[in-house]
Amino acid sequence: MVKLAAKCILAGDPTVGKTALAHIFRSDGAHFQNYTLTAGVDLVVKTVPIPDTSDSVELFIFDSAGKELFSEMLDKLWESPNVLCLVYDVTSEQSFSSCGKWLEKARAQAPGSTLPGVLVGNKTDLAGRRTVDSAQAxxxxxxQGLECFETSAKELENYEAPFHFLAKQFHQLYQERVETFHTLV
Incomplete structure (x- = not known):
């Protein structure tokens, strides 16, 4: 049984639902509430069991503010991430367009290494106001080498899938490194 720890950066523009996703995931969907704007970074921790193994990954989810005002502080807090969760609002073309900037910023913190990541379109419950096409996303x-998910934090739809995928990806990278090490010994 192996218990790994992974630093997960949760990034995206303000009001896309990053905090709602993180807190609903931590509470196993126990509650949804409207959140106030995150100032700086909020840390959410949850252990994710890896299917078909006795292993688990403890995700340390750094829910960071989407405001540029906090960007210098983010550089330090984002150092050496293991996985990335980019979030946009399906009703906001601007939040989707910003994902490239957030991805570049995150990858700059992990130069020369693989940074497994997901793109999450949140607020699918607002289908009538959708401006970002699923196929386009x-x-x-x-x-960009990312897996794509759509969620509704408010309706508790698919909110676990991106985090479970990231935990599995991190575990798989760990397994590959262990196997590589064993071939060297």
Whole structure:
């Protein structure tokens, strides 16, 4: 049984639902509430069991403010991430467009290493106001080496999937490194 710890950066523009996703994930969907704007960084921790193993990954989710005002502080807190969760609002073309900037910023904190990541379109409950097409988001995510998910934190739809995927990816990278080490010994 192996218990790993992974630093997960949660990034995206203000009001896309990053904090709601993180807190609903931590509480196993126990509650949704409207959140106030995150100032700086909020840390959420949750252990994720890895299917078909006795292993688990403890995700340390750094829920960071989307405001540029906090960007210098983020540089220090974002150092050496293991996984990335980019979030946009499906009703905001601007929040989707900003994902490239957030991805670049996160990858700059992990130069020379693989940074597994997901792109999450949140607020699917607002289908009538959608401006970002699912296929467009999926195509962009794949072009960037990211897995794509859509969620509704408010309706508790698919909120666990991105985090479980990231935990599995991190575990898989760990397993590959262990196997590489064993071939060297």
């Amino acid at each position: 999926r195509a962009w995510a794949l072009s």
